[in-house]
Amino acid sequence: MGNTRISEMAENLQGSEIIKLAGEIKEKMAQGEKIYNFTIGDFDPKVFPIPTELTEAIINAYENGETNYPAANGIAELRAAVAKFVKDRLNLDYSADEFLIAGGARPLIYAAYQALVNPGEKVVFPVPSWNNNHYSHLSAAEKVMIETAAENNFMPTAEELIPHLSEAGLVALCSPLNPTGTVFTAGGLKAICEAIVAENNRRGPNEKPVYLLYDQIYWVLTHGDTTHVNPVEVCPEVKPYTLFIDGLSKAFAATGVRVGWAFGPKKIINAMKSILGHIGAWSPKAEQVATATYLNLNGEVENYLTGFKSDLNDRLLAFYDGIQNLKDKGYNVDAIHPQAAIYLTVKFDIQGQTTTDGHVLETVEDVCAYLLNEAKLAVVPFYAFGASQTSPWFRLSVGTSTLDSIAACFTQLEHALEKLT
Ligand SMILES: Cc1ncc(COP(=O)(O)O)c(C=O)c1O
Structure with missing residues (x-):
């Protein structure tokens, strides 16, 4: 093959960090695994249709x-x-x-x-x-x-x-x-x-x-x-x-x-x-x-926004309350009270902890993989948005979630956190 170089700009262009993560999640879902996927900054039109x-x-x-x-x-x-x-x-x-x-x-x-x-x-x-x-x-x-x-x-x-x-x-x-x-x-x-x-x-x-x-x-x-x-x-x-x-x-x-x-x-x-x-x-x-x-x-705009915002807020609060409940039980998790948009800021400060098979969660990538494999929970680490590689904070998006899925997800999450030492 001949020389394939293209412009410096294009050679050095990075793809979306979030889309990369999404690939791994999709693969698991394609294999039939039930994943609680809260990585997507988008809406599921079946849950949140346009007006x-x-x-x-x-x-x-x-x-x-x-x-x-x-x-x-x-x-x-x-x-x-x-x-x-x-x-x-x-x-x-x-x-x-x-x-x-x-x-x-x-x-x-x-x-x-x-x-x-x-x-x-x-x-x-x-x-x-x-x-x-x-x-x-x-x-x-x-x-x-x-x-x-x-x-x-x-x-x-x-x-x-x-x-x-x-x-x-x-x-x-x-x-x-x-x-x-x-x-x-x-x-x-x-x-x-x-x-x-x-x-x-x-x-x-x-x-x-x-x-x-x-x-x-x-x-x-x-x-x-x-x-x-x-x-x-x-x-x-x-x-x-x-x-x-x-x-x-x-x-x-x-x-x-x-x-x-x-x-x-x-x-x-x-x-x-x-x-x-x-x-x-x-x-x-x-x-x-x-x-x-x-x-x-x-009138129609007002009606739509009232319902839409209330549904988003219910979901954000359900996640927030769930995380606070785990925090009260002594797990190293936290969240910032929801203010706006479709995102909750969640902390999983479990780097350095050990899994049941003796594997230490050394990096934030390890934490992500553990949450995905054990809790079936997919969230985006803040390093994907330019924060430091060691930041223990994550983005959780509610645009594709239902209230039922949130309750089920916390049962799995607690189980996964419980197993860490
Ligand atoms: C802060 C911010 N600005 C802009 C956009 C892009 O919006 P649009 O879909 O209208 O291009 C996004 C989408 O995720 C966003 O999060």
Whole structure:
């Protein structure tokens, strides 16, 4: 075979860490094993279907022939509907032409990196977090990863970020955060935004500013008394530097529908529109028409979200209570009380313990394998999101779980933990 080398970028591109893990789990399931698989950041449509009215609107749109190219920045009706959604629910004032629609949040994040970061420039982001490492690689940026602390619910603090701001081109934040399901407090976020504004004032008008990417794709899914906060609300001066990432995927269990939106300063939105236009990463036109119709059905949206959030919260609390119960019995486990999204942050601090066959769980991989083999429990270690290899924390996703499966899973888990010495 001849020389097969391709571009440096592609040669060094890493696949998704989570998809790798999923392969092993699928293999076991294919062999007929019952696995409690809580690794997937997605929804089982049988458990969590999209809203009925959205399904109907999508079918109607296809029947009405909405099948040609959409406008490059998204159809006007959808941009207007999303601007209203954001104004009504978050009190954010953005006009319809400060929005860009695309085929989900992913292309928008990619375009944001391309629009905001020069090759070699530094992108600062907390870990654990979702996929910033890959987007940095795709834009040839230098990664500056800040490992966050459990005491801060794994959210970064201004003190942790400030030392890196003077050389940064972009700060990439996410709240509610994947993988933790935790959120920024207003004070915590405000301090970070103020530091970004201060850094840009220091740079002056001729230097490229440091931008803030704020991924709030899970913001609708807050639980209990948790509220979602955003940069512009806590620090209006940061608005010229802030780009929001948002969309339908998680808020309406519509990950396969592919409708996302970004909003922020017009110059950035226009640049992203051109980048994505060349890629053709538009959201399908019929889905855009349908989403515009659906988002304007206020009562139906409210009903759907009330039921959906309550079902998610029930599951998160069932896991949380189960883990607390094991902790009370003396096992080395813990969890952070659920705040938002579809994730629970769980600690299995069992590295160094010994199995019945005398095997020591040396690494987090060993812990994962033990949980999978003995408890039939599959969760994602935080190192898959860039945290250190020894972090005892894991992401547990409830998007595909039923309440019955949670009860059954704890019986197995306790049995597995009991056998360790
Ligand atoms: C934080 C975060 N942002 C963006 C996305 C991607 O969303 P989409 O499916 O709309 O591309 C995900 C998906 O897992 C996510 O967790």
